[in-house]
Amino acid sequence: MRQVIECIPNFSTSDPKVVEQILNELKDTKKAFLLDYTFDSYYNRLVVSFIGDKQSVLEAMLKMASKAIQLIDMRTHKGQHPRIGAVDVVPFVPIKNASLEDCVKLAKKFGRTLAEKYGVPVYLYGEAATKPERRDLDWIREGEYERLAEMIVKPERKPDFGPAKPHPTAGATITGARKVMAGFNVNLGTSDLKIAKKIAKALHSKKGGLSNVKAMAAYIPEKNITQIGMSITDFEATPLYRVFELLKVEASRYNVPIIGSEFCGLAPLKAIVDVAAFYLKIDNLTIDKVLEVAVQNALERGKSFE
Amino acid sequence: MRQVIECIPNFSTSDPKVVEQILNELKDTKKAFLLDYTFDSYYNRLVVSFIGDKQSVLEAMLKMASKAIQLIDMRTHKGQHPRIGAVDVVPFVPIKNASLEDCVKLAKKFGRTLAEKYGVPVYLYGEAATKPERRDLDWIREGEYERLAEMIVKPERKPDFGPAKPHPTAGATITGARKVMAGFNVNLGTSDLKIAKKIAKALHSKKGGLSNVKAMAAYIPEKNITQIGMSITDFEATPLYRVFELLKVEASRYNVPIIGSEFCGLAPLKAIVDVAAFYLKIDNLTIDKVLEVAVQNALERGKSFE
Numbered sequence: 001m002r003q004v005i006e007c008i009p010n011f012s013t014s015d016p017k018v019v020e021q022i023l024n025e026l027k028d029t030k031k032a033f034l035l036d037y038t039f040d041s042y043y044n045r046l047v048v049s050f051i052g053d054k055q056s057v058l059e060a061m062l063k064m065a066s067k068a069i070q071l072i073d074m075r076t077h078k079g080q081h082p083r084i085g086a087v088d089v090v091p092f093v094p095i096k097n098a099s100l101e102d103c104v105k106l107a108k109k110f111g112r113t114l115a116e117k118y119g120v121p122v123y124l125y126g127e128a129a130t131k132p133e134r135r136d137l138d139w140i141r142e143g144e145y146e147r148l149a150e151m152i153v154k155p156e157r158k159p160d161f162g163p164a165k166p167h168p169t170a171g172a173t174i175t176g177a178r179k180v181m182a183g184f185n186v187n188l189g190t191s192d193l194k195i196a197k198k199i200a201k202a203l204h205s206k207k208g209g210l211s212n213v214k215a216m217a218a219y220i221p222e223k224n225i226t227q228i229g230m231s232i233t234d235f236e237a238t239p240l241y242r243v244f245e246l247l248k249v250e251a252s253r254y255n256v257p258i259i260g261s262e263f264c265g266l267a268p269l270k271a272i273v274d275v276a277a278f279y280l281k282i283d284n285l286t287i288d289k290v291l292e293v294a295v296q297n298a299l300e301r302g303k304s305f306e
Numbered sequence: 307m308r309q310v311i312e313c314i315p316n317f318s319t320s321d322p323k324v325v326e327q328i329l330n331e332l333k334d335t336k337k338a339f340l341l342d343y344t345f346d347s348y349y350n351r352l353v354v355s356f357i358g359d360k361q362s363v364l365e366a367m368l369k370m371a372s373k374a375i376q377l378i379d380m381r382t383h384k385g386q387h388p389r390i391g392a393v394d395v396v397p398f399v400p401i402k403n404a405s406l407e408d409c410v411k412l413a414k415k416f417g418r419t420l421a422e423k424y425g426v427p428v429y430l431y432g433e434a435a436t437k438p439e440r441r442d443l444d445w446i447r448e449g450e451y452e453r454l455a456e457m458i459v460k461p462e463r464k465p466d467f468g469p470a471k472p473h474p475t476a477g478a479t480i481t482g483a484r485k486v487m488a489g490f491n492v493n494l495g496t497s498d499l500k501i502a503k504k505i506a507k508a509l510h511s512k513k514g515g516l517s518n519v520k521a522m523a524a525y526i527p528e529k530n531i532t533q534i535g536m537s538i539t540d541f542e543a544t545p546l547y548r549v550f551e552l553l554k555v556e557a558s559r560y561n562v563p564i565i566g567s568e569f570c571g572l573a574p575l576k577a578i579v580d581v582a583a584f585y586l587k588i589d590n591l592t593i594d595k596v597l598e599v600a601v602q603n604a605l606e607r608g609k610s611f612e
Contacts (some may be wrong), residue, residue: 004601033604036595051601095601180597244586261586266597276581280550280567289342291486291572295310295357295401296602298339 003053004096005103006035006180007061008265010089011046011068012079012145014039018071019046025067026050029060036266042220043229044079045088047183049265051095054106061090061110062117069118069170074145080218081229084141084148085171087114091126092177103177104128111175115162118170121152122161126176130160137174138214145171182232182240182271183264186247189257193219196226202250203230203243210246212238229264235271241278269293309359310402311409312341312486313367314571316395317352317374318385318451320345324377325352331369337362342572348526349535350385351394353489355571357401360412367396367416368423375424375476380451386524387535390447390454391477393420397432398483409483410434417481421468424476427458428467432482436466443480444520451477488538488546488577489570492553495563499525502532508556509536509549516552518544535570541577547584575599 011022019039026034032052039046052060065087072086090110092103104127111122129135133156143151148166151157158164159172166172188196196217201207203215212234218227228247232238244261251258269287277285287293317328325345332340338358345352358366371393378392396416398409410433417428435441439462449457454472457463464470465478472478494502502523507513509521518540524533534553538544550567557564575593583591593599 004605006597006601033607035597035600035604049600051604240586258587261588263588263591263595266600267582267591267595269596269598272579272582272596275586276573276578279585280546280581281564282567282569285569285573289569289573290575290578291341292575293598294341294355294572295312298341298357299310301339 002096003098004051005054005057005098005106006049006051006093006095007057008047008049008091008093009061009064009087010083011048011064011072012044012074012077012083012086012088013046013068013072014041014044014079018068021071022046022064022067023048025063026060029056029063031056032060038265042079042218042222043081044077045081045083047265054098054102057092058106058110062113065090065114065173066118069120069167073169074171075169077145081216082138082141082144083171084145085120085167085173087120087170087173089125089137090173090175092175093180094177095180100127100177100179107175107177111161111173114173114175115159118167119163120167120170121159121163121165121172123172123174124160124176125174126178128176140174148172178233180268182235182268184230184232184240184243185262185264186228186230186244186258187220187223187260188226188228188251189259190226190254191219191224193217193226195254195256196228199247199250199254199256200228203228203247210238210243213243225259232271235268235274239274239278240271241275244275308402309404309408310357311360311363311404311412312355312357312399312401313363314353314355314397314399315367315370315393316389317354317370317378318350318380318383318389318392318394319352319374319378320347320350320385324374327377328352328370328373329354331373332356332366335362335366335369338366344571348385348524348528349387350383351387351389353571360404360408363398364412364416368419371396371420371479372424375426375473379475380477381475383451387522388444388447388450389477390451391426391473391479393426393476393479395431395443396479396481398481399486400483401486406433406483406485413481413483417467417479420479420481421465424473426468426473426476427465427470427478429478429480430466430482431480432484434482446480454478484539486574488541488574490536490538490546490549491568491570492534492536492550492564493526493529493566494532494534494557495565496532496560497525497530499523499532501560501562502534505553505556505560505562506534509534509553516544516549519549531565538577541574541580545580545584546577547581550581
């Protein structure tokens, strides 16, 4: 496969039977390949990552969306993660031999088709946004599913495709294009959601925190702890170690220990390498100094010599 | 290329003209690809990393060795790194679709040919060793080039190939097979080589330090500092963060700051990932959770689904 585009749809479900049926649609699509998926009951959300070329990604995504619209009823949905619809967010990401422009076109094609076929209102975000404020997912998602009917009729919230009216069970969908980002969750040794929310606020870019960082707090009932869920949209400009170290500082203010972390989805290599370089005090560690990358590059380049 | 074997020859030179001529031999070999090379005047040593299949690696290695034997005169060689000959150590490492056994055979073939063609005595080490004590490079290298004539006539130091007599200008060569290892250098904020040697000793496996770690101290004149040069032979069992943290502890005993680090050669991905997982407190970070690896695996596997 020459061209590789990643798609990371977020669906509003954590029902294993629904998850399985959505994933089956991907399985049945030729030239589309699953990379990873996670779902949690406290977020009540399924995040899938898969790759393919333009055609196969679009085909798989439309089939998965169709199944999700059929099976998910937003009227009874509860979850700690903000959401506006059954097929909540669908970003397309260029990985190899594809540009952001290609992904913008793909997002528009997906959005238009979804609106026409299923009557779901669709917003474009990120690089595909039609207005500057719509680049921001949170701006579009304000009011969530519960207040969608009231928000969608405002002129500034008119959908890019489909009716200015929520789909009764599927709400609305947000799709767009973006670069690779890092999702990172940190578990706190406290069950106090108020403290977790203060720490999340301290990190969030729009609330006085770090550039390129979005942070939210959630309570995890099974473990009786709280979690800071973060997206780092530009992890080259704002490296992960900086986010983690600031989080440690803000948590220590409340004597809250960090008990563990996890990547939400896959970990970009550059983010990992920058973390290792920081803690080991290496000045010049680049991706191409990783053995496996150097081997791959040498084999792809054929013969090369400095 | 289906089969990938890495070869990391260490030559006793840091003369840029000699380095260039040795590398030209690799350049002229089809299907052999340079990954990386470094040389330092204080070690007076050139370390090259290249890959290929069995045939191309052997061909390139014999040509580079021939050039090194022709150009390097050990009688005038000085350097802080232990060495026994012009073509000092030649390990073969399986990377893809190759086994350690394949690399043992390759090392024996290389050693036998080198001895026959150039009259250089050759020792086998690592997985290719013919006696248990010869698995250890340092055991074979005891006495270095300067005392080779006296050591080589001892029955236990009889070479595996070639005469029991040093080559007059090229000394002897050690070749063998091993797994991927990590080379890691840490710069200390002191010019006191005695202190650096104490720290190196504290880390070295045979001197009461960490398993799988070899450590040596060197003085770097250009920077007027010292350096701990380390090999971590099994960085899965003894992860890099443990080595680094112990080094910090031992250095703090002498109030010596760590001013920087570097990988010597290429950095194995697993070593990097383990460092990131430790400092970020991630329990379950595996190589296949790295985006680039997941993409590569998915493309190679074709279709797969859990």
